[in-house]
Amino acid sequence: MSEDDSGRLERLNSMLKRRGFLAPAFEIHGGAKGLYDFGPVGGRLRSRVIQSWIDHWLQLGNVVEVACPAVTPFAVLEASGHVGEFSDFMTTCKSCEEASRADTLLEAHHPNPDDLNLNELKQLLQSVNPSCPACDSPDWSEVVAQNLMFDTTIGSGKSGRAGFLRPETAQGIITSFPSLYRHFRERLPFGAIQVGKGYRNEIAPRQGMIRLREFNMAELEYFIDPEAEVTPNLSRWNDTNMAFLPRGKDELNSTLEQVYLDGMIHHPTVAQFLGMAYEFLTGLGINSSKIRIRQHDENEMAHYAKDCWDIEILGSYGWIECLGVAHRGCYDLEQHHKATGKSMHARREFSEPILTTIDAWTVNGATVGPTFKALAGAVKQAVEELPKDTQFPTNITLSNSETVTVEQEHVKPNQKTIKETGEWYIPHVIEPSFGIDRIIWHALDHAYQELEKEGENYTVMRLDPSIAPIDYAIFPLFEKDGMDNLAMEVHQRFCSTSGIVSMYDGSGSIGRRYARADEIGVPNCITVDHQSLEDRTVTVRDRDSGEQTRVHIDSLIS
RNA sequence: GCGGAUAUGGUGAAGUGGUAUCAUAGGAGGUUUCCAACCUUUUGUCGUGGGUUCAACUCCCGCUAUCCGCACCA
Structure with a gap:
C-alpha cells in the first residue's frame, strides 16, 4: 500500500465517521474490538443493500425468505461440526497465567498435534509437560476447548442448556429442511435465504469492517438433487469477461460459461450462482475491474465443503473475500440426520x-x-x-x-x-454466502472519490442510486420569501412516498449544501428558487455531472 | 496472542508539570440570484483506571481501543 493510499484510507475512515456512515460501537465506553455501528446515514445504506440482496435472489422464483435465531443450542452446532472444527484447545500456565494453544506446545513431540482430540492432547501434555514459552515453568492447567464461537447458557440455573451464538446463518435453514420440503410440495430444487447477524469470537479482529466479531451475513441454502440434470443458462453473462483464479492455475479472463465448459467449475448451479453474485456486486456499484473469482485450495476449504469459489474484491485492504459459493454436498443434512434420527431425505420418483x-x-x-x-x-x-x-x-x-x-x-x-x-436420497446444498459488511465497505471504498474543484479538495461518494442512503436533498435557495415553505412541502411529499428518503437542508450557502450532499452520495439535489414561487418548477442537479434541469414539482413524484 | 507505533473538540492537527491552541465542521443571526464565499455570535476536547506530586493532558504503571508487521482465521 503506497503512502497516498493509506492517506486516502484515513481520510475515508474519518469522513465515514464524521458523516454518520460507520463508527466504532459503544465508543463513549472506550469501544470494543470488532464491533461497529452503522450510523444515521450508514443504517439506511445497510438496509438498502440487504433489500437489494433479497430482491436479487427472490428472482429465482423457488426461493423463500426465513429468519432463524442467533442463539443456537449446543447440539445443533455439534452436529454441524462447528464445535469440533471451530475450536482451539487452550491451556494456561499456572505460574504466569499465559494462555497457550496445547497443540502448539506439543509440536515438537507429535507429527500433527492438530489432529489430536481433547483426551489425547491432555495425556500428551501431561507426559511431555513442556515449559511455558513465556516463563519456562512446566505447570499447566486442564486443557479446555476454546471455541471461536461465542458461548452462552440458554436458560438459567440447573435447567440452563449450553448454547452458542451462531457462527453462520446456514444451520438454521438447514435444520428447517423438513418444513421447507413440505412448503415446496416436496419438489427440488428450492432454496431459502436468510439475512442476519453472525458471531465469531475472533482472536484478532482487524482492518475496520473487514473482520468483525458480530457481522451481517446473507446466505442462500439451495437444495438440489445431485443426480438431476441441470442446464443453466450461463450465456446471459457471455458479454462479461470475469477474472478467475482456478485452483493451481494462473489468473485468466474469460466468460463464466467458458470456465464452466472447461470443467473448472464442477457444478452448473455453482456457476450460475457465481454469475448472479457477480451481477449483484456490480449492481451495487462495485467496480467490476476489482472483482475476481477464486477457487479454494483443497486444504483451504471449510470442513463441510466439497468445492468452493470466493468472490474477492480489491479495495484499500487488498483483495478481500466478500462472498463464497460453496458446494456443501450432503454433509450438513446427513450430520443432522445422524444426530437426530429425523429424516432429511427427499424422494426421487x-x-x-x-x-x-x-x-x-x-x-x-x-x-x-x-x-x-x-x-x-x-x-x-x-x-x-x-x-x-x-x-x-x-x-x-x-x-x-x-x-x-x-x-x-x-x-x-x-x-x-x-x-x-x-x-430416497439426501439432497445436496449449494450455498452462496455473503459478507454484507465487507461488501458495503467496498461499495463505499469504490464510490469514494477525492477530486479537486477550483483548487480545493472535494469529496464525492458516487454511490449507486439503488443503495444511496438519501435519494433527494431539498434546498431552498434562501430560507425566506416562501422558498423555505415550498422546499419543505417538496421534502414532505418525498418523505411520505414509500421507499424514498429525502433530506431538507437550509443552512449555509447553496454551494456548501451541494458539497455536503455530494459527500454522502445523494444522487439528486433539488433547489427551490424565486422562479419556483411563480411556476412551481425546481432545478434538479445530478451529483456526478453537476448538470441541472428544471422540472415541475408534480413531475418529481409519480 | 507476540512485537512496534499511537490515543488532545464531530473531524484533522499543535502544545505544556500550574486545567490548552489552531484549522475545519456544527448551531443561531446577517448577507449573497445555484456549487465548501463573507461577517457576527455560539457549542464542544486532553481514551480509561491507578501511582508520583502542593498540582498530571504532560512523568510512571495497568487496562481499553486504533494502526502496522507476525501468528491465527471464513
Missing part, C-alpha cells in the same frame, strides 16, 4: 417403476427360529442370497463366519415381484 423379480429361497420361520435361535436372522440373510438351484441340505457360512447346515425343512421357495417407484 423413477421415470418408470423398477420391477425386481425374486425367484430364490427364503427361510421357513416356523422351523428356522427354534433351530437356529439367535442366528436365525443371519441364516435368513444368507439363505436369501443362495441361487435358485441350490440343493438342500447345504452348508452355508454366515456373516459372523460361523458355518451351519441348512435342511430342506428350513427353507421355502421365494417368488415375488417388488415394485419400486422411486428412492
